[in-house]
Amino acid sequence: MADAVGVSRSTVSNAYSRPDQLSSALRERILAAARQLGYPGPNPTARSLRRGFVGSIGVLFTSQLSYAFTDPFAVRFLAGVGTATERHGTSMLLVPLPKEQVDARRAVENAAVDGFCVYCVADEEWALDVIRARGLPYVSTAVRDDAAADERFVGIDERAAAHSVAAHVAGLGHRRVALLVDSVLPDAPAGPVTLSGFDRAPHPTTRGRLAGFADAFAEVGVGWSELTLLNAPGNSGHAASAAVAGLFDRPEPPTAVLAGSDVLALGVLDALARRPGGSPPVSVTGFDDVPEAAAAGLTTVRQPAQEKGRIAAELLLDPPTDAAAGHVLLPTELVVRASTGPHLRS
Amino acid sequence: MADAVGVSRSTVSNAYSRPDQLSSALRERILAAARQLGYPGPNPTARSLRRGFVGSIGVLFTSQLSYAFTDPFAVRFLAGVGTATERHGTSMLLVPLPKEQVDARRAVENAAVDGFCVYCVADEEWALDVIRARGLPYVSTAVRDDAAADERFVGIDERAAAHSVAAHVAGLGHRRVALLVDSVLPDAPAGPVTLSGFDRAPHPTTRGRLAGFADAFAEVGVGWSELTLLNAPGNSGHAASAAVAGLFDRPEPPTAVLAGSDVLALGVLDALARRPGGSPPVSVTGFDDVPEAAAAGLTTVRQPAQEKGRIAAELLLDPPTDAAAGHVLLPTELVVRASTGPHLRS
DNA sequence: TTGAAAGCGCTACCAA
DNA sequence: TTGGTAGCGCTTTCAA
Numbered sequence: 001m002a003d004a005v006g007v008s009r010s011t012v013s014n015a016y017s018r019p020d021q022l023s024s025a026l027r028e029r030i031l032a033a034a035r036q037l038g039y040p041g042p043n044p045t046a047r048s049l050r051r052g053f054v055g056s057i058g059v060l061f062t063s064q065l066s067y068a069f070t071d072p073f074a075v076r077f078l079a080g081v082g083t084a085t086e087r088h089g090t091s092m093l094l095v096p097l098p099k100e101q102v103d104a105r106r107a108v109e110n111a112a113v114d115g116f117c118v119y120c121v122a123d124e125e126w127a128l129d130v131i132r133a134r135g136l137p138y139v140s141t142a143v144r145d146d147a148a149a150d151e152r153f154v155g156i157d158e159r160a161a162a163h164s165v166a167a168h169v170a171g172l173g174h175r176r177v178a179l180l181v182d183s184v185l186p187d188a189p190a191g192p193v194t195l196s197g198f199d200r201a202p203h204p205t206t207r208g209r210l211a212g213f214a215d216a217f218a219e220v221g222v223g224w225s226e227l228t229l230l231n232a233p234g235n236s237g238h239a240a241s242a243a244v245a246g247l248f249d250r251p252e253p254p255t256a257v258l259a260g261s262d263v264l265a266l267g268v269l270d271a272l273a274r275r276p277g278g279s280p281p282v283s284v285t286g287f288d289d290v291p292e293a294a295a296a297g298l299t300t301v302r303q304p305a306q307e308k309g310r311i312a313a314e315l316l317l318d319p320p321t322d323a324a325a326g327h328v329l330l331p332t333e334l335v336v337r338a339s340t341g342p343h344l345r346s
Numbered sequence: 347m348a349d350a351v352g353v354s355r356s357t358v359s360n361a362y363s364r365p366d367q368l369s370s371a372l373r374e375r376i377l378a379a380a381r382q383l384g385y386p387g388p389n390p391t392a393r394s395l396r397r398g399f400v401g402s403i404g405v406l407f408t409s410q411l412s413y414a415f416t417d418p419f420a421v422r423f424l425a426g427v428g429t430a431t432e433r434h435g436t437s438m439l440l441v442p443l444p445k446e447q448v449d450a451r452r453a454v455e456n457a458a459v460d461g462f463c464v465y466c467v468a469d470e471e472w473a474l475d476v477i478r479a480r481g482l483p484y485v486s487t488a489v490r491d492d493a494a495a496d497e498r499f500v501g502i503d504e505r506a507a508a509h510s511v512a513a514h515v516a517g518l519g520h521r522r523v524a525l526l527v528d529s530v531l532p533d534a535p536a537g538p539v540t541l542s543g544f545d546r547a548p549h550p551t552t553r554g555r556l557a558g559f560a561d562a563f564a565e566v567g568v569g570w571s572e573l574t575l576l577n578a579p580g581n582s583g584h585a586a587s588a589a590v591a592g593l594f595d596r597p598e599p600p601t602a603v604l605a606g607s608d609v610l611a612l613g614v615l616d617a618l619a620r621r622p623g624g625s626p627p628v629s630v631t632g633f634d635d636v637p638e639a640a641a642a643g644l645t646t647v648r649q650p651a652q653e654k655g656r657i658a659a660e661l662l663l664d665p666p667t668d669a670a671a672g673h674v675l676l677p678t679e680l681v682v683r684a685s686t687g688p689h690l691r692s
Numbered sequence: 693t694t695g696a697a698a699g700c701g702c703t704a705c706c707a708a
Numbered sequence: 709t710t711g712g713t714a715g716c717g718c719t720t721t722c723a724a
Binding site for chain 2: 103135
């Protein structure tokens, strides 16, 4: 306590937090004394407690935090969040979620933040429950049909986006097709899995993308049961390679692979390139259009990653008064590159 | 207050924080009541104030926060920090630093953290001053010769690393050489700058790298004044392109460009490739060995980015008892690829 | 323009 | 095993 300067604690407080409440001469005197006494200014925690807000927002990943920095889409998303927080003078807290449900809940309960951007790649309901219980605002990065009026989100039309790329592939004549998606089923190993319908996938994003893929092939007479569904345990090139292992040695291998992300698609291209005897003529598509996709010539669907992050943070930091403005749908765009081509074999 | 359950506040507190201090039956009863009453568990801020620690560490970038996610080296560094915090059950707070010194100080003063990883690309002394005044521990990512015994850091031998790549280029016969470095002088524009000696560069890292470059060429009889020094205002491909604009139209253009980072080097390669009439035979080297460098065939010096981040965080979270163990020097390695070759023109 | 006092929500000590 | 109490460091009324 620097009231050793001869003033009261409130005056010191004012010197830091409300410079207009005291003479600048006195303020300067207090600041000088603080410097000399080594007082580093108000304790942030105590200040937060009293004021009722912290000055930072949390970003939640339901996958590993270290993974977030490995995934190019997530990195772009974070960059967007960064620009918004920067502009707003707010910090961003990256909260790692432990494997165990109980511990993960605890982590969300204990985060000292004023709100959350929920960037989830798996089930997220439990996290939203905790956040709501804490009475904190949040913005989710998926379109929620059942969203309450005060619930904010920024997302894309997953189904329509997936349809656009699948229709492109179907239009090229492909009929034997594999769909490669991250975590179709919670603990399934890499490789083919069976789902009685796309609507059985637990994660909403996955469900939307599978639905779009299925729509496009239904339109050309290929039913859900005729599509090969491949599970990738994790969104990584490695997981993708594992998922397609042996796939092209089958008697009637797929002539196209539609992946649920660019990272998976790049893994497939990599696996194909490594095949002894050269790469078979398989069309491959991704999702997101991360920077690496262009270099690899990957056909994909672009969604604006950085914008998504920026808007998510802005929605959190400057809530629109109009509830409808809190539901943002971002545009997507089919990007055709060299990784897709006409079906060659009969 | 959930002592509407019939117990005291301390018992409720114990139910959350010290489960061994009460019967599991009572604990369960309290937790159930909390769930019903919608009590979300202890308020993190109040808990932090009382306990005296927060459970999160700050990561400081002296450049824009959004930049941190654009720079592949920084992203790998953050990934490393992420793995360590994850393992430790700690969150990481990314603190954006405003342009204005005063505001930036305030940002560091106000960050609710238990310590800092200081990843700086420019002058950092003021930040360290604030952190020390707050009495918080920190780990810096540059070797500090004048480091106090309790000061921790993880870095590389910048001078030796830079020497290794410059000696490689000198060994190939190059004598007319340009050195391209980010922010040689605070507000200099892109392009050639003059410095009476490498030791006049304000930022220590820059100084170290320039020193290593200069050493290698001094060994083959090329003095500092014969080297062309180029300033890039910012670590980006764009800044690099701007810095080398017109350089190769000179009467006696450099036959090699040594860049202070891969990002800059890739910008130079890009600028060369775009030249009308084709790319002149210029050798280019980078620094860091980011993932993109391999694809571009860039000769560079590898430093372990993710390890640097991980070790920085670990040094902060689990301080070694032995002071010497707090000073970590990471190995570097010259990686020769296609972007360097023998000097062809006389 | 300044000072006194209350209390943000919690935990840790100590006594029962 | 449980409850009472002090106080973490600050901001913010309100009164002087």
